[in-house]
Amino acid sequence: MSESVPVRCPACRREHVYTAPSYPCACGAPVTPCLDDTAEPTPVAHRAWDEDWVTVSCGSCGRRDQWPRPELGCPCGAVLRVPVAGTASAPAPAPEPRPAFHPVTIRTALDAITAAALYLRWLGYRDIRRADQRPPSGVGLAARGLVAHVDPTARPASRRDVECLWLTAMTEDSGCVYFSLAGYAEDAQEGADALGVPLFVLDLTGTPQPVNGVADELGARGA
Structure with a gap:
């Protein structure tokens, strides 16, 4: 009651x-x-x-x-x-280890989007959906506190692509992450490192592979 x-x-x-x-x-x-x-x-x-x-x-x-x-x-x-009793001294729950990630084989652009959404859910993000703002290319995803860009094309992502995602995240006061099927141009990786944007490459097994250090950290700690 x-x-x-x-x-x-x-x-x-x-x-x-x-x-x-x-x-x-x-x-x-x-x-x-x-x-x-x-x-x-x-x-x-x-x-x-x-x-x-x-x-x-x-x-x-x-x-x-x-x-x-x-x-x-x-x-x-x-x-x-309204104050809630016991919140200051309540012990934090012990974190449970994440189960193994189960990818989906990428054969189509939709498979790439699905693989990215599954990976975000595995990291711990919830309420994953299509983003309200549509990027110039690829597909935007959104979750609580995060916007993501999935590029399923055969063109390596450019520095401008990464910067556009970062600017979108700044306007929404959220974090961001980029998934690309074809990888990244060299200056795109440099820009992502400067802005702190995690970059992942989607291999054909559907397993996102980290490209830079912040992506390694995100994959290790989760959301």
Whole structure:
């Protein structure tokens, strides 16, 4: 059952009664964050991905997942972040080793896009979809905090291609990664190293091969 706590807006001093939302665990049981009624709510001045999520354990199966941090909108215009009990001292879950990556053989351009999407999911990115902005060539993919470019053509990617992806990522305040079937021009690799863009080559087995150091790091640590 969701709990309710009194919340006073620090901006206008108006009192509210806030009820914590529940979310469905993978086991089917509802998961509700435990609210801290002894701590003061904090106004949300700016958005940061890490601050918008909180880790909550399922009371039925013990699974720990991240859910949106509880927030309350006050009529005065303030958005208040409601404190959750135990988040500061909660132990981090032990990371589970990633399973082996299972590629798909690349025979068509669609296979290359599928291989890149599967690899991003294997790295830990979620909600992978077609990007809203279409690149001049190839296909754009997007996930939480990431934009990716998949170039399934027989032309090596140019420095301009890499820089265009980087600029798109900057406008969306996200990271980026480039997948190419035909590899990269020499100046494209130099530009990617300067900008910190991970470059991967898609071999015909469907396994992305890192081209530069930041790609090696991304493949090792995951999302």
